[in-house]
Amino acid sequence: MxxxxxxxxxxxxxxxxxxxxxxxxxxxxxxxxxxxxxxxxxxxxxxxxxxxxxxxxxxxxxAAINGAIKLQLDKIAHSSFLGLTNDLAPILGKRLVELGANDELTRCFFSDDGATAIEAALKITYQYFEQNGQPQRKKFISLSAGYHGDTVGAMSVGHSKLFHHCYKNMLFESDEVMSPYCYRCPFNKAKPQKADARTYVQCGRECLSLVEKKFDANGDRTAAWVIEPRVQGAAGFIMHPEGYLQQSCAVAQSHGAMVILDEVMTGFGRTGELFAWQKEQVSPDLVALAKGITGGYLPLAATLVKEKLFDGFRGEVSRTFFHGHSYTGNQLGCAAALASLDLLIDxxxxxxxxxxxxxxxxxxxxxxxxxxxxxxxxxxxxxxxxxxxxxxxxxxxxxxxxxxxxxxxxxxxxxxxxxxxxxxxxxxxxxxxxxxxxxxxxxxxxxxxxxxxxxx
Ligand SMILES: Cc1ncc(COP(=O)(O)O)c(C=O)c1O
CATH class of the missing domain: 3.90.1150.10 (Aspartate Aminotransferase, domain 1)
Incomplete structure (x- = not known):
């Protein structure tokens, strides 16, 4: 029925x-x-x-997440976050920033899901450069077969042939670099073995040279390097070789570009650390979080950013980040997320x-x-x-x-x-x-x- x-x-x-x-x-x-x-x-x-x-x-x-939601429901389910705040979202923001254990990621912008967390990251970066003296930085560089969600901005940095080819003409131009997919890498000379391909790959780390080449050509016009850290989920759970994340991010930052990490799938303990970027020496400028943030209960997402980005929006009203969603900072989502974080660090x-x-x-x-x-x-x-x-x-x-x-x-x-x-x-x-x-x-x-x- x-x-x-x-x-x-x-x-x-x-x-x-x-x-x-x-x-x-x-x-x-x-x-x-x-x-x-x-x-x-x-x-x-x-x-x-x-x-x-x-x-x-x-x-x-x-039981803990159910209880937190039920308790919150009897107080209020949702109120606007435009010009108002609530008694949970600031606590959640602080907890997320502290969980990142990175003194530099200090601000949290809430949205609804993975795609909107990425969309916010792209627009923050773009507008930051636009109004802070580097308007030529308009390009984004990201991995082939990447997946960051289905909104137009997220698709534009996605490069998934199957999912996105039909929308090609509606997307903004972004640059693509070959994924470091050891098992199917054209530069890997090793014969197949019954082991994780990353452990027996034979190559000259050409995947990293390609990132360097791309930034050498376009670095001064690039706003950000966008990457799913260590594991590209929807591309087929491509797992990157050790060091790729750290080195590719270092290349981007040495060219003055931001690093946007998409931790939507990898975040909250999936890769063995709370966040995948903590497995390598990386200092991301922006991080997108969603999916597991509420323990998988409710649609809530966050974009964590460095203070310098937030500062870039201060001053005249015209410098405001004119972007947001009706359910930003939703109290039920925040209550679930706070309960989930307690369980996560236990x-x-x-x-x-x-x-x-x-x-x-x-x-x-x-x-x-x-x-x-x-x-x-x-x-x-x-x-x-x-x-x-x-x-x-x-x-x-x-x-x-x-x-x-x-x-x-x-x-x-x-x-x-x-x-x-x-x-x-x-x-x-x-x-x-x-x-x-x-x-x-x-x-x-x-x-x-x-x-x-x-x-x-
Ligand atoms: C890495 C990554 N980024 C973004 C998204 C989009 O998230 P959502 O489906 O919540 O919009 C996904 C979804 O699978 C994802 O795996």
Whole structure:
């Protein structure tokens, strides 16, 4: 009944219409959640393998976050942030700034989601240069196949061929640099091995030379280097080689450009540190945060910036940042975020992340037993498995076969819900996931990979 209503009235994001509407397609209807589990209308239970599209960090129906929202709801749900403040947002701003543990990121601009956090970062940077004596800095440089959200600005720095090509003429021009994707790098001379490609890559670090070249050519006209630190999620969980983040950011900053880090997916502990940039010596000028900020409960986002950027908007009224959203600083979102941050920095929370990381490491070998696994890569609590047609040549399956999607459909039967990016399969569960639950997820994914790829 609900599925029929859905098919009749709704339109889903990133969902091929005809596949969704096919008569024999029965979508899973989620009616409940409990820690790392999702429950459908028939009472079937599934492990939430991708944290409900990378958002949930402390599990579903978390007592502390539920309690904080309920408490806030009886006071007020929302009031405007234009010319007013509230009793939670400034506390959250302070906590986020302190969590960054970077004395230079001192201001927080709230918005609604990942795309708007990036959009704000781009516009702040652009306007900062425009009104502070460097109006020639109008260019943005970012990685190929990047993904920063679906608003026009976020798409413009995205360079995702599949997602963005149709909008090409509506986007502003931005410069693209090759992603440091060791497994598929054209400069990598190493033969495939059953190991994370970053550990056996043979190259001359050409990926960094390309960044240098781009900045040598355009550095003085560049406003910012925009990058998902260490892991490019929607590009296929491309994990960058050690040092790339630090060195590429150093190149950008040596040319006077800002560094905008998109921590929308990597933030709040996913990569093993609270933020991915803390794994390398980087001093970002702006950082976009969303998804896990509220524990995955409510749409709230933040752009953290250095004081010098904020100062660049002081003075005449005309220097104001004329940008904002109706739900900026929303109290329910702030209440959820504050409760979520408490859980995040708690010693138990840290231990839980370490346990997931270790359980994932122990699982690599199980994936390597499978003929069609080409790369297994891990960054903290993020595990990505790339399946290929031919291990020896790294040859991909024909995209029309939808191998990644079919594997995830098969995994549902074994109690796992996750979504692939092409033929890259992802496990990135809430931190409530136990070692036994990681093993269940890995088992379900291995069975599904074998079932789909070995019967072709
Ligand atoms: C790195 C990154 N940036 C930005 C976004 C956009 O976030 P949202 O979907 O909340 O707008 C995403 C979404 O997946 C993302 O992974």
């Amino acid at each position: 609900i599925a029929e209503l859905d098919k009749k009235y709704l339109w889903h994001p990133f969902t091929p219409t005809d596949l969704w509407l096919a008569e024999d397609y029965r979508p899973v209807v989620i009616v409940g959640g409990e820690k790392s589990w999702l429950i459908d209308e028939q009472g079937n239970r599934y492990l939430d393998g991708n944290s409900s599209i990378w958002t949930n960090i402390h599990g579903h129906c978390n 010693a138990d929370g840290e231990r839980a992340r370490k346990d997931i990381e270790a359980a994932f490491r122990a699982a690599h070998e199980r994936f390597w037993q499978l003929t069609h696994v080409g790369d297994v890569r891990q960054e903290g609590c993020i595990l990505a498995v790339e399946v290929v047609k031919d291990f020896a040549t790294r040859g991909a399956f024909d995209a029309k076969l939808r191998i990644g999607a079919r594997i995830c459909e098969a995994a549902q039967k074994y109690g796992l819900l996750t979504r692939p990016v092409g033929d890259v399969l992802l496990l990135m569960p809430p931190y409530t996931t136990t070692k036994d639950e990681v093993n269940l997820m890995v088992g379900a994914l291995c069975r599904a990979i074998a079932e789909v790829t070995e019967n072709l």
